Amino acid sequence: MRWGMAIDLKRCIGCYGCQLSCKAEHGTPPGVFFARVLKQEEGRYPTVRQLFLPVLCFHCDDPPCVDVCPTEASFKWPDGVVDIDAEKCVGCRACMMACPYTQRYYHDEEQFYFPGNGPTPYERARSQRHEAGVVMKCNFCRDRVRAGKQPACVANCPAIARYFGDLDDPTSEVSRLIKDRGGYTLHPELGTGPAVYYLPP
């Protein structure tokens, strides 16, 4: 069993639904994103293409962030999800240096989205649970997945560009899509074995 994701770049329209539904699900502090959309141009006018590239933690098979963590706060669940135990994290940020995909964020101090106003009722309910002084990242919406739901970014994507499932099961939708469409990972040469695949545009 290994959780993984396929993101279909042909379907993605760069609407930021993933980035913001993730924020809504987790109440991450300002500047912290478990999911993001990057924009990139390829080619020259007029044969240019604009590429929307949604990124998140790639939940590597051999995660360099886990290897370097001095306190074992960064760890991998048996189902492949890379996670952080905030209790054990001392905020040394070695993992951030190690992550080749820059998908970890340091939550330096408690802050809210309306400066000078303190937390909104939403932030009291959803954001204040995040400890300061620790590193944060995507854990494939572990609470949702354990409750039988899909990760927020997958469930919400209006272009239906994200698929989530078991990479170890060759019959799963995500495995079949990766095989049929020639799914690829970012920087395979690093040998980290990401669990997030892209389907070509």
Add this chain to the structure above:
Amino acid sequence: MEVVSEVTPTCGARDDVWIPSTCGLCYGTCSILAHRVDEVLIKLEGNPDSAVGKGRLCGKGVSGLMTHYDPNRVRVPLRRTNPVKGIGIDPGWKEISWDEALDEVAERLRKLRAEDPRKLFIQRTTTVTSSRTPMQVFAGAFGTPNRSSAGGGLHCGNGAHLISGIMHASWSVVPDFQYCNYAVYFGASKGHGAGHASCSNMGMAADARARGMKMVVVDPMCNFAAAKATEWVPLRVGTDAALALAMCNVMVNELGIFDAPYLRAKTNAAYLIGPDKLYMRDVASGKPLVWDSSVNEARAYDAAKPDDMALEGDFTVNGVSCRPAFQLLKTHLARFTPEWAEPITTIPAKDIRRLGTEFGHEARVGSTIVIEGVTVPYRPVAAIAFRGSQGHMNSVYNFLAVDLLNQLVGSADMAGGCLGFNPASHGHPETGRPRYIPKPGPDGLMVTGSWMAHHVPYPIREPRLPEELGMQDLFVLCQTSPFSDSADREEMWKKFELPYRPEILLNYGTNLLMSIANRETVAKSLTQFKFIVSFDLFLTESSEFADIVLPDCDYLESVDSRPNFPFIFSLPGGMGEWCWPIKQPTVKPEGEQRRSSEVLIELADRIGMREDLNAAYNAILKLEGPFRLQSDRKYSYEEVCDAELKTNFGAERGLEWFKNNGLIKWPKKPEEVYWRHFVDVRVPIYWEFLPQLGEKIAALAEPRGLKIPRHYYEPLPDWIPCPAHDDPGSDRDLFAFYYRDIIHTNSFTMENPWLDEAARLDPFSYTIAMNAETGRRKGIEDGDEVWIESRAGRRVKGIVHLTEAVHPEGLGIAACAGHWGDGMPIAKGKGVFFNDLLELDFDHVSPVNLNLDLCVKVKVTRAKGARR
């Protein structure tokens, strides 16, 4: 995946529910589920049970709670203490009680109504669709014809909605994503951004791309739709009609591709036109004539079989030589060669020829398809236009030229073609409501079955000296007018003897100062109102001109029985489901905010127009039988909503039923979706009424000193340059334009800190997109701060983002940003205020539909100081 489709307590004693309702971050109004725990909303998700959004939301929709819980929301009624009004002048707000506010507003309105109800001007934002019905009702009951939807209407409505109405019986058009194989977008982003049925369309458009639908996007900028296109066709801003006409010419005159049976049966292509550009008419009946080839004589259009109608040739009827409208169109198109269009559009002639050829061939003229057992014509091509291409002085021809592509190959409202959004409905199977079907009007031309208000686009009104301050009763093809705010409004009103002047503005949520044109002009018009009352969520730049501000409830605190009705607006088109969701309160307001719908009822009561209000509700909601409102009773808005739902869906399905169930839905039938094949109506490929209309308007206008340029009033579309194209200034060498950003709605959402944060990280949202080579030529680098300046000397400042993804002559600016007021502190200072470059007067609007021209020729200079 867990599907939650009704109010569902997810555990025992705590307050923990998922409440079905409707999003309010844009007019797309997707269905949502609001998760409330212990009286706090903690999550918004799409409602998977609904056809509107299909369980998914865009970035704006999922961020709604940060708007809802914004501490900067207005919480109590406010009265200004400083009588002096102007940009940046502190109104000196003082908190007052609701009673005090309502007493004052009602007293002023009561006096005004007794004096002259037309002096009330009502304005509402397009963002909040739930304000449409209460505001229409209030205007009708009060007795004022004066209503506007500010920039939302003036920038996009007059061309796109008018012509979609006349040609497709709908507010807007979309490719039939399930069957379309080849879609050409002209300045449109359906399925790739915000807008009507936005989230549903995103999924359907992605399905279409995955299925292999080719998408050609004609746009000065390569973002959103263009980024996902099979082919991006960059063009010079505002020249869409030249391309579309050349493509039509390639199809008709070079390739001989057109759908003759469709043109004969479903358009006025066979109507005979005399030398005066008018229909030849049957002497007895007055009906337009066609040439009946089976008997070789002219007959009324409804007396000949379509198959026998001549489309081409020269004929003589009663000694007058005449030709079918199609023959005139064919001859007219011949001048628009790809070689002619190349220097206008900057698109190579060979590409134009190829696009016309591809469109013609992909149309598969003559083919049919069986859908759910029903055989319908199969025309899997669509040409779609929206705000970008029609936002010019040549608004009407631009949009019409694009739609001609659909009409020529018979793809209008046929399977795979260009669809209106749900122009025909047979109603719920149990009640037969809501039922509407387009029907033939004067000269056999189509009258919409449903519309957003009671001014249907056809038949058109007879121009008269204006009674409406927007002069829509003179310029009868206009819906939203510039003259409520324009620089020349007083001059126009004087010229046309407007018998009164507006005195009170009842504003609902619009930020006119930012959303229409340059703020100086709009500010001047605002200061001329004697009294302004404004329903607001935030104190906007425009609220600063108000005398009284009434704090409104937001979408999560309000009720609406028809957030997605009329269905021609934001219910997804194509096969699928009819779906009628509601909006319901999910939490109580944290301050003293009240729902504007209830406040308007209370005001009506205090003014003494309860009976008028109830009559207007009966008329607008089409309430029937026991559910009609009684004249003399005061109803709450929830009771009104209850009455509408019971009228439509039966006594057992009132507001309480809908609050529990969220929505009702039923399957669409092919006879509804592809209605045009089944309904005997025609649309005009030849706008015979236009030259006459021009003459009638001129007869009123020209003796009063306003020249009506007749070349905008020809029956067949042409390309006419924008003022920007004719601007001779040698140092003004770029065309500035704005476009709708995918994470912003009008000027509203920059205050949402999640959206603002995303926009700050986006390379385009808050910058000016300039072609990289153009930048290099001008010595401008990425990140430079620049001034852009118009011919009139209006200047706006912004940060340049150099990109390959914009036409070398274009400057692309996103959304309606650049707030300067303190009432929306997150939004303040973000992005570029494009609209400040726009002139607002008769010389900058379409002389036909008064749509504002939205491209500006500008000079770009580096601002002083260091690079960013």
Add this chain to the structure above:
Amino acid sequence: MIVNVRLFGILGILANQRLVAFEMESGATVGDVLAELEKRFGREFVDRIFRVPGEMHSYCQVFVNDAQVNGLETKLKSNGSPAEVGIILLMASEGG
């Protein structure tokens, strides 16, 4: 039969009268009612109702005995009590 015509919004204000009652022949139509209103309130008053002679504006909404009607030909019915006619103009256009 007796016909009660209720004028709402701008029409009631212009007529300076909300309820107009008069006697009509049985079989009278909506068109006949408008002709009677023209007699009482003048040409300008009914001009607001008609797009062209013989055709009402789409924004003029007429109700006979609480049911919405579309044409001038609709006949009034009294059933013993007065025939009820309501007229309201919903002039404000919608855009955007």
